[in-house]
Amino acid sequence: MSVRVRFSPSPTGDLHVGNVRTALFNWLFARHEGGTFILRIEDTDQSRVVPGALESIAETLRWLGLEWDEGPDPKDPARYIGEHGPYVQSHRLDIYQKAARQLLDAGQAYLCFCSSQRLDEVRKDQQRRKLPPKYDRRCRDLPSDDRAQFEAQGITPVFRFRTPLAGQTTYRDVIRGDLIFENDTLDDFVILKSDGFPVYHLASVVDDHLMAISHVFRGDEWISSTPRHILLYDAFSWEPPTFAHLPTILGTDGARLGKRHGATSVLQFRDQGFLPETLFNFLGLLGWSLDDRTEVIDRDTFVRHFSLERILKSPAIFNVEKLTWMNGVYLRALPVEELAERLRPVLEAAVGPLDREYLERIVPLIHERIKLLPEAVALSGFFFQEGELDYTLEDMLGKRFADDDAQAADALEAVLAGIDGLEPWAHDGLEGAIRPLAQELGYKTGELFGLIRVAVTGKTAAPPLFETMAVLGQQRTVERLKSARRRLR
RNA sequence: GCCCCCGUCGUCUAGAGGCCCAGGACGCCACCCUUUCAAGGUGGAGACCGCGGGUUCGAAUCCCGCCGGGGGCACCA
Secondary structure, three states: OOOEEEEOOOOOOOOEHHHHHHHHHHHHHHHHHOOEEEEOEOOOOHHHOOOOHHHHHHHHHHHHOOOOOEEEOOOOOOOEEOOOOOOEHHHOHHHHHHHHHHHHHOOOEEEEOOOHHHHHHHHHHHHHOOOOOOOOOOOOOOOHHHHHHHHHOOOOOEEEEOOOOOOEEEEEEOOOEEEEEEHHHOOOOEEEOOOOOEOHHHHHHHHHHHOOOOEEEEEHHHHHHHHHHHHHHHHHOOOOOEEEEEOOEEOOOOOEOOHHHOOOEHHHHHHOOOOHHHHHHHHHOOOEOOOOOOOOOOHHHHHHHOOHHHEOOOOEEOOHHHHHHHHHHHHHHOOHHHHHHHHHHHHHHHHOOOOHHHHHHHHHHHHHHOOOOOHHHHHHHHHOOOOOOOOOHHHHHOOOOOOOHHHHHHHHHHHHHHHOOOOOOOHHHHHHHHHHHHHHHOOOHHHHHHHHHHHHHOOOOOOOHHHHHHHHOHHHHHHHHHHHHHHOO
8 A cells, every 4th residue: 555645734824843843754754655745735714724824834845845746736826736636625625515414414423503602601511510521412313393493594504423422432543552532532523614614523534535645644632633533434434544643842841832932933943044954854853763873864864764663752842952053063064155155145135245256265264153044144244344343442452462552553563564465365374474473572372363363353253363364355454454553542 | 620642861862671870962061172263072960761669580661550741622723
């Protein structure tokens, strides 16, 4: 039997890391098994649909390289890819209505005319009496006279599933083993709403069957709903798929990921300067591991080794610090030209159009110093700055020259003299001219270099001095040294 | 209230009865390298394996109870 899995988000907003981890595991399993990865949009609650959410979902998946084999065509919402479509549930209403009708005719479902007010009252009363809130089955065996009366009043009924009153419903979860539920803890849930839309349970069961889904990987918040789904498969005489309920991803405080946790949307992480390969790797390791030591894993290795057996049961807290470390790892692994191109948009937004050659000389200097793309701006800004640098005398003078402006000025003077007319203007020549000066003037190299560093970059922490001066160019370097000298007068 | 799931360093995890007085990674702290910052290297602190009982010659690993955390119980998904 061929492996067919689906990722089926609701278009209610951006995908957060939990959703995406679910998508990733589905995708990995499909690729590992040579199966099919399907994207399905579950928009049966029209009131919650957010415009643009579908586009955002597609963008997130594409950014991470989780391409789907069947699903909506991102280029044209009216079309779709695959033979089991459409893949947007609101385009499949007739299918669900037919299915609901089928259950009704078979006596597996019934019409319910109860108003939402009555339902609310029943629920409130049950809660007040510390009873589990459950539909009281008022319409389960409604005499046909009553039904005719309700219909005459023009009440649109909902379809409810006729849940067995006794017995057990069980299923085997690949990750958690056998799960057993008493049917009397379940109630007669709605399958078709009065607006003609199905409820999740019906829609997903019908679609998973029609789309020949073999494995359902989804968040573990669905564990308690699964018996309902099993009951539905039974009612239709369909073979249920294999279920695997993935552990939750929690926020730093151990609570469910939500608005209070800073960035949780994957697109936000992208905008903060994380690379897609970082998110892919990191999310792939939340609830799954390759072995006892490997942390950095490329996508081919993930695909090759992904296995159900190594999926964890326990929830994981999303640790941004480790994510940031990992981004540094991926950044450092990037070839210079590629990093330059990824950095270009970020830098150009800050300093304007960039010369390719200049950029590619700067990138190696900040390469192993950035963990996030936008950090490049702060780290390399002085390379692009025109005119005077902004720094304090205190920073420039450091401990050694703190009370001795005149000595600092003399030192700078000596440096200027040393590099005057230097040819070629490159690392080795600069070092050859400046390093001996420290000893001649009686300073430690670090003391002299520190002075120059701030004069030239405006910062106490910067890339290696001579490389920096070489890339910065003779004219700018000399200008800045002179400017620093002037400030000391 | 009822039902279900989960429980190894702060965090991500390895561990499927003896290899574990528990290994790796992030973070943290030292030291080394070094012109600063990074990167890299070495070392360290950090987990009485949620707690209490069993079973066993032997348990993080098996069983029971408890506690803690999370989820579900909608004409939401």
